[in-house]
Amino acid sequence: MSTTHDTRAHADHGHHKQSFVQRWLMSTNHKDIGTLYITMAFIGACVGGTLSMIMRQQLMYPHNDWVTNGNTWNAIITAHGLLMIFWFVMPALIGGMGNWFVPLMLGAPDMAFPRLNNMSFWFLACGFVFVMLGLFMGTGTGAGWTLYPPLDNAQYSPGMATDFSLFSLHLAGISSLLGAINFIATILNMRAPGMTMHKMPLFCWSILVTAFLLVLAIPVLAGAVTMLIMDRNFGTSFFEPSGGGDPVLFQHLFWFFGHPEVYIMILPAFGIISHVVSTFSKKPVFGYLGMAYAMVIIGFVGFVVWAHHMFVSAIGTDSKIYFEVATLVIAVPTGIKVFSWIATMWGGSIEFKTPMLWAMGFIFLFVLGGATGIVLANAALDQELHNDYFLIAHFHYVLSMGAAFGIFAGFYYWIGKMTGHQYPEFWGKVHFWSFFIGVNLTFFPQHFLGLAGMPRRYPDYADAYAGWNYVSSVGSMISGLSTLVFFYVLYRVFTGKDKLADNYWGEGATTLEWAVPSPAPQHTFLDVPVIR
Amino acid sequence: MSGTVHTATDQIKAEVPHPYHLVDPSIWPLLGAVAAMTTFAGIILAAHLHFYYLLGAGLIFDGTIMYVWWRDVVREARTPGMHQIVTQVGLRYGMALFISSEVMFFVSFFWNYFNYFFYPDKMGTAFAAVWPPQGITTIDPFAIPLFNTMVLLLSGTTVTWAHHCLLENDQKNLVRGLGITVILGLMFLCGQAWEYTHSPFPFYHGGIFASSFFIATGFHGLHVIIGTIFLIVCYFRAKSGQFSPERHFGFEAAAWYWHFVDVVWLFLFVCIYFLGRSAIVAG
Numbered sequence: 001m002s003t004t005h006d007t008r009a010h011a012d013h014g015h016h017k018q019s020f021v022q023r024w025l026m027s028t029n030h031k032d033i034g035t036l037y038i039t040m041a042f043i044g045a046c047v048g049g050t051l052s053m054i055m056r057q058q059l060m061y062p063h064n065d066w067v068t069n070g071n072t073w074n075a076i077i078t079a080h081g082l083l084m085i086f087w088f089v090m091p092a093l094i095g096g097m098g099n100w101f102v103p104l105m106l107g108a109p110d111m112a113f114p115r116l117n118n119m120s121f122w123f124l125a126c127g128f129v130f131v132m133l134g135l136f137m138g139t140g141t142g143a144g145w146t147l148y149p150p151l152d153n154a155q156y157s158p159g160m161a162t163d164f165s166l167f168s169l170h171l172a173g174i175s176s177l178l179g180a181i182n183f184i185a186t187i188l189n190m191r192a193p194g195m196t197m198h199k200m201p202l203f204c205w206s207i208l209v210t211a212f213l214l215v216l217a218i219p220v221l222a223g224a225v226t227m228l229i230m231d232r233n234f235g236t237s238f239f240e241p242s243g244g245g246d247p248v249l250f251q252h253l254f255w256f257f258g259h260p261e262v263y264i265m266i267l268p269a270f271g272i273i274s275h276v277v278s279t280f281s282k283k284p285v286f287g288y289l290g291m292a293y294a295m296v297i298i299g300f301v302g303f304v305v306w307a308h309h310m311f312v313s314a315i316g317t318d319s320k321i322y323f324e325v326a327t328l329v330i331a332v333p334t335g336i337k338v339f340s341w342i343a344t345m346w347g348g349s350i351e352f353k354t355p356m357l358w359a360m361g362f363i364f365l366f367v368l369g370g371a372t373g374i375v376l377a378n379a380a381l382d383q384e385l386h387n388d389y390f391l392i393a394h395f396h397y398v399l400s401m402g403a404a405f406g407i408f409a410g411f412y413y414w415i416g417k418m419t420g421h422q423y424p425e426f427w428g429k430v431h432f433w434s435f436f437i438g439v440n441l442t443f444f445p446q447h448f449l450g451l452a453g454m455p456r457r458y459p460d461y462a463d464a465y466a467g468w469n470y471v472s473s474v475g476s477m478i479s480g481l482s483t484l485v486f487f488y489v490l491y492r493v494f495t496g497k498d499k500l501a502d503n504y505w506g507e508g509a510t511t512l513e514w515a516v517p518s519p520a521p522q523h524t525f526l527d528v529p530v531i532r
Numbered sequence: 533m534s535g536t537v538h539t540a541t542d543q544i545k546a547e548v549p550h551p552y553h554l555v556d557p558s559i560w561p562l563l564g565a566v567a568a569m570t571t572f573a574g575i576i577l578a579a580h581l582h583f584y585y586l587l588g589a590g591l592i593f594d595g596t597i598m599y600v601w602w603r604d605v606v607r608e609a610r611t612p613g614m615h616q617i618v619t620q621v622g623l624r625y626g627m628a629l630f631i632s633s634e635v636m637f638f639v640s641f642f643w644n645y646f647n648y649f650f651y652p653d654k655m656g657t658a659f660a661a662v663w664p665p666q667g668i669t670t671i672d673p674f675a676i677p678l679f680n681t682m683v684l685l686l687s688g689t690t691v692t693w694a695h696h697c698l699l700e701n702d703q704k705n706l707v708r709g710l711g712i713t714v715i716l717g718l719m720f721l722c723g724q725a726w727e728y729t730h731s732p733f734p735f736y737h738g739g740i741f742a743s744s745f746f747i748a749t750g751f752h753g754l755h756v757i758i759g760t761i762f763l764i765v766c767y768f769r770a771k772s773g774q775f776s777p778e779r780h781f782g783f784e785a786a787a788w789y790w791h792f793v794d795v796v797w798l799f800l801f802v803c804i805y806f807l808g809r810s811a812i813v814a815g
Contacts, residue, residue: 244658
């Protein structure tokens, strides 16, 4: 192996030094663009997370006066949702880790379209400017991240803020679409010789399925958002009943995008978890093909269940029966994934390093969120629970614990490969346990609040709900403190002096990113590996 | 991921030089995204403040970036060794996926249309549950729309003729075929412009029928404009002899795009103009 090492090192020396502008503003390098995406995700998470802390402060006591203006409250919940989805989870998982590790795992020197890759990032950065304008201009965008009309029509949301938020979705959407095309072309076309689809690492499979969902779902959102913008500004009546329009149509179009979107956020995390569980159990993933095709099936079925988000929107009983049953079907491929992760651990020599803790936390909490998902899939139960905190608890269990735990698992797993410095194990574990306690304390009581009938999206509540709201707010403060621990971890990583081996996880880590040095040099696999 | 493999390096049995095209750093992506942002901000300012200069500047900015970026792509494609077979295949994947996403974009507008076409009661109790809505006189499908259908179908044949000429290395007729296709595209646009200016129903506050009609046909018209520009670029590239029977993906992409625009029109013609016509039509 030493000879191949030398050729790689040589290629690296031959690379001339780039200026700051060339490297970061004009990048055509998948690793640098991945770093830009991760930075974007960090900013998005900080802003979106701060907004959630403000919300929990307001809800800590009944009749609190942190956010007294209802419009401001609505603007905060809207921006929190948009930021966490489009500027935290998606750039972290797809743009960030996808960019960094898909080419590395495939043994490819870069993405298929490097300039397009860079434009995807800058579209997202421009979208961030717009979503912040939507938050701060005038009274802000108060329609919620789902942007239902009539909440966001010209009558109830006059002013430019809502238009900026709508166009921010266009910008983020173009970003995701171009990125998705790039990932599919890369994965289908640039695998190393000998790496058949059925030998491809599961993270690449997860990004491939995610990218197909993006290509097919994002344009429908773009159409819906375009119609909203036309209704607001150019005298059409797509969703205006006075002109014969149908507001429920927007919900159909939105959720035809929105349901695949939840898999877009979680599938890449599935991919990361497979790698982490396999590495720290020192066993190949159990049922590799089943794991890959379970994601494909989740992707397919994810397109035909959208109206379970609309059980309280006057859809017919027959539709409800269909969408309920179709939704429950998704539990089957999801079960394949969960049981395969457990079977991967079974009999393995498990090492409880920080990434493994996040992965096991992911499995535990995602299953909990999935269980409440099965509750909510029942149209009759959803009638009661849809607009209260039970639903908030459900989707935060799958996202702020599922997707976010997946992101942290990937971060701790790969940060050494990205920076060349290992995270401090002790503080990583402190981060995990404090975050685990914090988010559970925040969101588990919200099940009780929801079952007791506390409605969502209000800045205040009846005195009877005070107790569990207090617990929930304390939990959010613990999560906030835990994030400070994470900042300290970052500080330690970036000031680290240690040198890492190529494969610092040892025999459990078998994908190609572990065959290149840590940190991965600017250019890798200029000589393409031929796979056994 | 399976078998007895234990570390990453065990899986590599040899290394070969990569056949891909690694692109030099470029400022166009950043400027292109800023151009799009400028255009969108321009639309908002135009709608709210009737301030049109930012929109105009944004559109010029967009066009400029597209020109310089694609100029770079064409130069790279013509530089020997840069676009090897695998890169050409990648571009095919990219274009096919882009057209797939465009199809889904039109799905949203057809979904909107069929929502009322099949369920006219969704217009609400203030309207009679019939489609097209009462009081709407639609455009006669067998006047300009049928003419435009024929024009687009003919343009599909002329672009295919050009393609076959190219495969036979008949450069003269390739240019001729492309030129005729461009003229047919422009004819279609003229027909649509006449139809829009003589429409029996207004766009602004024209109700759900007008909204559905204009957004679907309007975005189709925009795509005809884009496709025509794409063909015009190919026309000039063909004239300067840039396409060979073996290497002409730029032409193929334009042809794919043109056929996609054509197919969307057939659906528009059948579903909106023909099936959605009123008892008495105008035109």
